Amino acid sequence: DGGITQSPKYLFRKEGQNVTLSCEQNLNHDAMYWYRQDPGQGLRLIYYSQIVNDFQKGDIAEGYSVSREKKESFPLTVTSAQKNPTAFYLCASSKGTSGDQETQYFGPGTRLLVL
Amino acid sequence: AQKVTQAQTEISVVEKEDVTLDCVYETRDTTYYLFWYKQPPSGELVFLIRRNSFDEQNEISGRYSWNFQKSTSSFNFTITASQVVDSAVYFCALIQFYFGTGTSLTVIP
Numbered sequence: 001d002g003g004i005t006q007s008p009k010y011l012f013r014k015e016g017q018n019v020t021l022s023c024e025q026n027l028n029h030d031a032m033y034w035y036r037q038d039p040g041q042g043l044r045l046i047y048y049s050q051i052v053n054d055f056q057k058g059d060i061a062e063g064y065s066v067s068r069e070k071k072e073s074f075p076l077t078v079t080s081a082q083k084n085p086t087a088f089y090l091c092a093s094s095k096g097t098s099g100d101q102e103t104q105y106f107g108p109g110t111r112l113l114v115l
Numbered sequence: 116a117q118k119v120t121q122a123q124t125e126i127s128v129v130e131k132e133d134v135t136l137d138c139v140y141e142t143r144d145t146t147y148y149l150f151w152y153k154q155p156p157s158g159e160l161v162f163l164i165r166r167n168s169f170d171e172q173n174e175i176s177g178r179y180s181w182n183f184q185k186s187t188s189s190f191n192f193t194i195t196a197s198q199v200v201d202s203a204v205y206f207c208a209l210i211q212f213y214f215g216t217g218t219s220l221t222v223i224p
Binding site: 058 | 121211212216
């Protein structure tokens with residue numbers, strides 16, 4: 001079945017630690033996205049990538065980093081510079097980034113908690 | 116600025132009632148897409164509908180219908196004869212980047 005997988009489902013971070021959230025898609029989509037969801041705030045864009053080896057900052061990129069070395073994979077690293085990382089993180093992909101190719105398909109999410 | 120407003124934070128209805136979820140957006144673009152997504156308790160967002168700004172025809176899909184009015188910058192979503200399985204958070208989005216804060220719908224049996 002085609003889709004998006006995110007792992008782990010739950011992730012615990014200690015103070016000062018970097019953690020990496022995995023996102024893989026087998027939909028052959030060019031574009032991939034990372035969103036952060038906090039209660040009552042909807043989804044906010046962290047980073048997105050339109051093609052391999054290229055990515056753009058979203059509204060809340062500070063304290064996060066990404067890479068796009070393969071079309072299928074778009075991992076997100078939450079660095080120690082992100083002071084309030086506790087949130088639900090959603091990865092998505094779309095065929096492209098314009099017109100009717102903007103429709104996004106989402107993974108099941110990773111919940112990050114700080115110890 | 117691009118912005119989506121979903122003023123209804125939480126709505127509760129009794130099963131079989133109709134319910135409308137409001138979405139108002141702001142954009143200076145002349146061409147754009149609008150979306151509705153459903154987020155059930157499992158957390159994964161599910162795509163419901165996409166609407167091109169040039170197409171103002173209302174859309175109906177089973178118990179779901181959407182009313183797009185460019186003149187008022189609104190893209191409202193109506194569920195007819197609601198069911199318990201409709202309980203979820205519903206998000207309206209402008210292009211692929213700008214999401215509203217969501218409306219949490221609870222359908223009471």
